[in-house]
Amino acid sequence: MSPYVRRSADIDGDFVVFVLGMHVNRWTDVRAWLPVVRAMPKMLAELARQPELGLLKAHSGWMFGGPAVVQYWRSYEQLEAYSRSAQAEHLPAWRAFNRNARRHPDSVGIFHETYRLSAGRWETIYGAMPDIGLLAASRAVDLSSGSTSATRIGARTEDAAPVETP
Template identity: 55%
Template sequence: MSAQPIPERVTAAADGEVVVFLIGMRINSWRAVRHWLPALRAMPRMLKELARDKDSGLLGHQLLAGGPRDRTVIQYWESREKLLAYAADANKEHRPAWAAFNRRARGSEGKVGIWHETYVVPAGSYESIYSGMPAQGLGKAFGVEPVARRGERAAQRFASAGGEARA
């Protein structure tokens, strides 16, 4: 069941620093199922584990399909420290999945690719608006509030979040 659109204009109710983690994979050879299927299955297990642990630091995520070969997950984290702690914890899903991927990758000759990028976005360096949409991105991770509380224009929303007014 899909989420219902929010008819009015809203903005993310985020305050302070935001950590955005992008992670993705690309299937380079459909025939190499033993290389890409375990990687494809690992992410949902990690996301379920993180969702069950309210102290994990994961605030929300969004799945993107960039075509039949590409999958991307945008994640919003409470802090860089919590993201790194999860990645390093040998008792959580990530470490064993990463070790298994590396073992398979040694002989895979690039049959599956993975990537990630992490951004620590200071307070006042982001703004958002959603109109006629279900909660997305930051709004889904932090909740939403009426645009008027932070400003009708992007420059006002930046300024209300502690940043300099920008067009």
């Protein structure tokens, strides 16, 4: 049996975490939410074909009652440039959503959260996990048995891992 492996993500410099999703408020109003659902795979495929645009990794799932995507970007400037590019999939989809939202108010909600993370101001741990999240967007490094959240994020230079009690 192999030992329990703990890993952390290792990424150079600053980066961005972008979380976005939708919540269907009226499932019967398919004309309002279906275009939103169809737009995201096109954008993700475009970004996968063009890594120079800055997307490091994206994970899709279900969050806050609807489909969502967590994206890791090399920089905020690249995220913003993509979102505003007339040659990219996003801007036409964004404009279409806004037109549709005026016709079908409150049928579908959208959200996004953008986090600019400075080098060394974050920490991760993945125990016996596949490459997901920031680990998949960066390099994986093995952690020592004494590695703690406080030492990984720089809150303390030394720390003791919790001791198991029988």
